[in-house]
Amino acid sequence: MDESALAGQAARELVEEVGIGVVAKELRLWIVTRGENGSVGLTYLAPARSEATLRAGLAAAAAAERAQGREPELDDVALVSSPEDLAGLAGPHADYLEPITSRHFFERR
Numbered sequence: 193m194d195e196s197a198l199a200g201q202a203a204r205e206l207v208e209e210v211g212i213g214v215v216a217k218e219l220r221l222w223i224v225t226r227g228e229n230g231s232v233g234l235t236y237l238a239p240a241r242s243e244a245t246l247r248a249g250l251a252a253a254a255a256a257e258r259a260q261g262r263e264p265e266l267d268d269v270a271l272v273s274s275p276e277d278l279a280g281l282a283g284p285h286a287d288y289l290e291p292i293t294s295r296h297f298f299e300r301r
Contacts, residue, residue, distance in 0.1 A: 195221065202236040209266050211249030211256075214238050223295060225288040233288055243271060 193201070199216040207213045219236040226232055241249075250269055257264035270281050275294040278285070 198234060199236065202234070206238060207253075209253060209264075210246070210269075211251070211253030212238070212241060212246065223292060225292065228287045233286075235292060 203216040222237045254264040254267045
């Protein structure tokens with residue numbers, strides 16, 4: 193896949209999992225990570241949205257999955273303001289969550 197196709201896939205995942213539609217050209221490849229199991233992840237940045245928009249999109253995407261008889265991959269979101277906030281989160285986390293959160297936090301300073 194070329195970069196355009198990868199951005200298109202990221203845009204499809206964003207609408208499928210989070211209910212937020214964007215055009216692939218609006219996404220910016222930001223970081224590439226390697227997971228503990230050897231997986232490679234491409235993280236794209238999308239245009240900023242409000243918390244209300246994010247939560248409404250996520251709720252709609254989860255409801256659509258349940259209406260199809262499927263359990264959604266994502267059904268809640270936690271917003272954090274620093275990497276330290278991750279320690280208080282319950283549930284499973286991707287192994288690359290802390291490095292990505294730390295990098296994003298320090299780049300915004």
